Amino acid sequence: MQEGRVLPPEQINKDLLNSIMSTPKWYWPAVGICSLIVLIAATIVGYMINKGLGITGLNRPVMWGFFITNFVFWIGISHAGVMLSAILRLAKAEWRRPASRAAEVLTIFSLMTAMTMPIIHTGRPWRSLYWFFPYDFARGIFPNIRSPLVWDPSAILTYLTSSVLFVFIALIPDFAILRDNTTGLRKKIYTALSMGWQGNARQWKLQIVAGILLSALILPVFVSVHSIVSWDFGMAVSVKAWHSTVFAPYFVVGAVHSGVSAVIFVLILLRQAYGWQDYIRREHVEALCRLLIVVSTGWFYYFCMEIIFGIYGREADEVAIRTLQFTLYPWNWIMIIFIVTTYFLPILLWSRKVWRRNLLIVSIACISVNIGMWLERYILFVPGQINKQLFTFTWANYTPTIFEGIIVLGTFALVTLLLLLFSKVMPLIPLYDIKEGDILKTEVQIGRRTVPATFRED
């Protein structure tokens, strides 16, 4: 039997635009709470800029702490977008359809949030100008292209630009529908945004070609972003635990792991919040979970490589770091929680089909993955600095302060806030994609069974 009804286009428009056309009761309180947290975090950032980084827990060996961990975490989340919309689009996976827009939007917002982290982290944000932009600002000196920290902004800004383009191109047909359904100022804005979309064959063709081209072009950017972020660490010869060749693929796979989990969670929230049961269906969640089983197992493989080769050389300094990670409080607990929440718990929860279709269980698994992935970055970055080289004299622990915690919390609130605001002005599920999927859907009679089928479109 076909899961989910095939609805008439008018119904689809009405359902999927309800987030824009009407405002649920919880909406403004939610926005308010998020803004409040963001505001508090912003205040603390201001205080920190005024006082200096002293108010954080960073110290001499541990120069990169919560902020960088959080930066890498959000960069990781941002990898869901391309994974779901570009790769699965190229791979012709039908079940990507409802997830693609939410994933891309999450990409953009998490990238923007991630970008704030290193800027905050420097303590004097205005100076980042010299670092981010390939311009000499009359100083006669351009940024140092040998530094991974210069590769970073280039990759991230490229990714951000192309993601925005990608989302925009996918939004054009939906803008046109919004234009037709709104009045007044909003209509004017949507008219401008829809760029004269009429829905004729030529426009569709161009839109599809642009989408596919961008998918293909965005792929190398996608891979490079997290690889480069990982090379921030991999290039550091002096921190033993960081100088590992496997970092690039390890980080990319981990990013997809956490990113897709986050997208699933967002989708489930949307489904509950806006009543989109007909669009975000259990089969989609299930398919995404199946994808995640593969991704997380790949991630686990790279994780094992990283650990095994940490002790492979049996160098005293590296062994000291691994000992810290695995045996000493609090790192041993973080390690256990991280491994369980990132891999074993979710794999268990995704292992049965009934569970994969249970939204509550899936949500738990997805949140657990993201807790784990945050801790993963933390446990990867910090112990290496704590036991840096064999200068035991200077080893020191790192305890984050409450301020760092609040700023990190603030980034989560910021992403939520941006998503909420976005949902008010633009559809979070691509209308045209859903309709296309509905057209391609059909059924086939095999023996006594009716099996869902799709038109082949490769």
Added chain:
Amino acid sequence: MVIKIEHKWGMVVDLDKCTGCNGCVVACQAENNLPINTKDLFMQKRAFEWIRIERYWEGEFPNVKARYLPVMCQHCGNAPCEPVCPVYATYHNDQGLNVQVYNRCVGTRYCINNCTYQVRFFNFWEPTWPERLQNQLNPDVTVRTRGITEKCTFCVQRIRRAEITVERRERTKLNDKTMAARNFMPACVQACPTNALMFGDQNNQEDKIHGYFEELHNHEGHSDSRGYRILEEIGTDPSVIYLKKVDQFKMEHSESHG
């Protein structure tokens, strides 16, 4: 512009002479306008010691010995801290020095992470001095602000002064003799009561430290001399040579740390 490498500064630390008195640390503190290391700063693990005396214990009580290891920036010939700086705040100058340009520093702290020897420091707070110490600050050295990375400079201000004085005014070359005669040497070297620290020019044949570097480069790893460089296997090519401690009384199970 032709860069002529006339000097390549280097240092030799004789561990046999070092008594761990911390005189160099204080001298550096005074010379280079380091903020006062309060108890708070120490507890936060953010104290500034451009040169630090690492102290390791060897053996079991009562048969125990203290080992001292003064560590300052090694002015690596192949410094890992340099290429990672996105704004060229740290770079190699033509005298073999690894210099830090405070004005360029944006505070990514990548160089600190990538320094093998942990000799880079970050100004977490705005550095302050008590009122009565304000006049003590060295006018030749920039006072840093918060958010900036700093480290040992081999007292580059003294080298510059020496250059100006000797080469321009006295019309002789800056070398070991002229330097010693006018006491142009880094503060830590000057302050060391046992002369455990030696400073000089690796390129200058007559310099007293030249021999140590010669020895090290010629017989890599197999020389009988006491000279070695710390964490050399990372490939940083440091400009500081350490001379092994000579033990009169050999300890059983001697196991070296660090």
Added chain:
Amino acid sequence: MAELKTLNHHYKDMWVFPDADDLAGLPAKATSIGINKLLLWLTLILTAIGVVGFVMRASADGLNDYEPWGYYMAAFSFVFMVTAPAPLVSVAFRLIRSHWRRPLTRIAEIFALVGIVNFVLYIPLMLMIPEIANPNGAGHHSLDIRRTLWIQVPWGAPHFWETMAMLSLPVMSCLILLLSATPDMSASIQFVSGIKKKFYMLVAGYWKGSKRQWLVMQAAIGALGGLYFLTLPFVQFLISTDFGMSLIAGWKDSIFPAIYTLMGFQTSLAAILIVLYIFRRWGGFENFIGASQFWSASKILLGLSLLWIYHMFAFFITFWYGRMEVEQNILNYLYVDSWFWIFIINALGSWLIPFLILVWNPVRRADWGAPLAAVFVLIGALMFNIRIFVGAFNAGREQIYDISITFVPDAVGPDIWDLCMVIGIIGLACLVYLIGLRIFPVMNIWEIKEGAMYQKMGRLFRGNYLVLAKPE
């Protein structure tokens, strides 16, 4: 409806289910392919040459010292790399239910038989691998335990455990082959005779095709596949570290096993595609093997080639950016200096040429595109194995217990017996595979039948279209 029209122009490239006549004839056809006797003899002769090479090498240098055996190891690793993941390729595609996999699963599974060859070839290597513990004890620049993945020296390490791991692979993969071939064998019992019939009776005699049997069979294949999936990367890891990385002192490179595994999948797919092409072109299976198989597989091959260079670059940049002497030495030795030209051929074959061939849509849509790229992939992989394993075996016996390698060794060319062994080992693998083709039904009949049920052709306006059922 507008979209449907745009689909039409692809129709001719689609793999459409074979019609009823073809399907009925498949069992007979699949069990009676005429393999050229000449081919069999040729591979047999090659094998004989290899045996000669082996004997000569063994009598000249003995089996105790590993150094002269670099090319043997490289050839072994090449065959292992290509054949070991092949059964997994079929299991994996079955697991993700890709429709186009159906005609190629059996071709992939028959590679399981070569696993036996791998094991036999592995035995002499096991005798050569040097002791993990340093017989001279730790020295100034050397360690008391060699840098391997064995942190301590547990009982039986490495010889016993590695042998067990090597043995488990052919056992599991042959079971997968037998299980998945059972329904087909039972379907084609009537078309075979003699000893083959006896064999078919033995394996598939119990098969009635009841629902329960099907479920059990599929569950068993799934479980075995899962187990194989867990074991294979581990064995690849063992081989790549114990026979490669650990023989060059201080080579610590966490991505290398991943590259090895990746190349395993790449080369297996390549080999399968070549066989598939031969079947389509000269084997008379055009109706069962469509261009769509190559079209779908070529995308994966393209992806794997790009992944190869990505992993390689991740390795390269980390070693290059760091400044440790040992890293520079290894980079110089295996990449930019001693083995430079071999590396270039390796990179061309594993990445650049397949990439340049496969980026073009028309080429990928044609049936010859992917197999052509596959040939280069195999050449590249052979060069990879020579570079790594001959390199590792010839980096100097005296340095393996050292902390790190302090010099850049020279590359070593093959002598006549090395060449004989390389040719012989590849010949032997081909021979066993050809024999496998003669024994088992070469097409996965039940999967093709199943696939035919899932497709439906329709006609809309001016064109045909294809509907594909997605059960579940």
